[in-house]
Amino acid sequence: MKDVARHASVSVSTVSYVLNGTGPVSQERRERVLEAVKMLSYTPNEAARGLRQRSAPTVGLIVPDLTNPYFAMIAEGVERYSSERDALVVLCAPEVAGTSSSEPTTTRLLRSQRLSGCIFLSGASAVPRSLMELTELGPVVLVDELLPGFGLPAVVSDNRSGARAVAAHVLSMGHRRVGIIGGPSTLWSSHQRLAGYREAFASGGIEPDSIPLEVGDYRQESGFDAARLLMARSAGSDRITALVCANDLMAVGAIEYLRSQSLRVPEDVSVVGFDDVPFARSLTPRLTTVRQPAHDMGARAAELLFSLLENPDMSPPDYEPLPVELMVRDSVQPPRA
Known part of the structure; x- marks a missing residue:
């Protein structure tokens, strides 16, 4: 906000009035502030608004489809491990908002939260355009999928x-x-x-x-x-x-x-x-x-992310395959003659 105020030649309180609609501002000053916001690509820090008196890491979790219970189990593992570290988890499900056109909205939301890092579940057939932008916010850990060519650490199953x-x-x-x-x-x-x-x-x-x-x-x-x-x-x-x-x-x-x-x-x-x-x-x-091991995959992804936050120079493995188990039940029997 100080940068916006300096660029628009107004006070910080004037910027706050314009962005929050909490005080009278002339039309000319309002336009200067909005132009400065646009030029500087300024996004209000929503997390900071609610956490001014305390510091807590914030983890972004992108889930492609919450109707899939498998993704929900992974998300539960991420949330449980993160809560043990007193970290906040910001959940984004782009497909709830529609098609890939919702990606800019998702990116803006994640950027506004000033994330410490991000965990990304890819269950869609296309890599979102915003993925590389997310890497600019902090470390990104993939879970359940590898994305060749992106050089991002991943937690997957065998x-x-x-x-x-x-x-x-x-x-x-x-x-x-x-x-x-x-x-x-x-x-x-x-x-x-x-x-x-x-x-x-x-x-x-x-x-x-x-x-x-x-x-x-x-x-x-x-x-x-x-x-x-x-x-x-x-x-x-x-x-x-x-x-x-x-x-x-x-x-x-x-x-x-x-x-x-x-x-x-x-x-x-x-x-x-x-x-x-x-x-x-x-x-x-x-x-x-x-x-x-969906829950364990989510927890391990969160653990890896926090390790990267604490040790930015560490070289994580390309991917970690966790063991799976065959569950024999009733849906298979010998074919009829």
């Missing part, structure tokens, strides 16, 4: 081994006519899971390229559409007997489609997922899936 394990389980139950519902082709996690599936198929004597694949966007609706396309490509004795889905929400969408066609799960078609969100164990049938 997607590849988890995908290999769940696909091997499907094969061990006797399935040979399998369809894959993969995640967005631009995401690192999607490539890792697809590689794991193909490794399992190759080990089982199946040519990986012969397995039909449809790509979704990790949302339930895309699982429904992908299952429809895959099942339409098979019929009669060649009908697919198992669907391997790259996350639980798409698995739910696939089950929804199968039931709309009077196909039973797992009697007619088996289905597996990935993530182990809370509702996976309460579905009918209970979903066989891969458990990711």
Whole structure:
């Protein structure tokens, strides 16, 4: 505010009156202040307004989709670890506001909070334009995804081994006519899971390229559409007997489609997922899936961020894969003769 006042040749109190609408200011002075605000790209520090008497680190957390319970579990891990450090967490969910056009709004909000650092969950198929601007605010830690070319530290799970394990389980139950519902082709996690599936198929004597694949966007609706396309490509004795889905929400969408066609799960078609969100164990049938340590990933991302804040010169690892676990439940059984 002092810089704005100096540039506009007015007092700091006049700047405050204009920005907060708390006092009389002439039109000429108001225009000078607003012009100075624009030229200096000044943003009121909302965090400072409420925390003038105390100092606390503030962490930005960008979550792509709060309707996905997996992201909510990661966010809980971030918040819990941060609260133990007496840090504030500013949550931003850009897709709540709409498409990528909401990014400038998100960036302005994060900048106004004078963040100590930022934790970024990428579950979308495109890297937001504002990511590099966020790195100017402080250290940025990725969680759940790698973004090649950005040089940012990341906390992820062992997607590849988890995908290999769940696909091997499907094969061990006797399935040979399998369809894959993969995640967005631009995401690192999607490539890792697809590689794991193909490794399992190759080990089982199946040519990986012969397995039909449809790509979704990790949302339930895309699982429904992908299952429809895959099942339409098979019929009669060649009908697919198992669907391997790259996350639980798409698995739910696939089950929804199968039931709309009077196909039973797992009697007619088996289905597996990935993530182990809370509702996976309460579905009918209970979903066989891969458990990711979502809460631990969020906590570890926060821990890494605070380490970078305390030691700016440290060289963090490119990424840290946390172990996963195959959860065998009721959604897979041997194919019918």
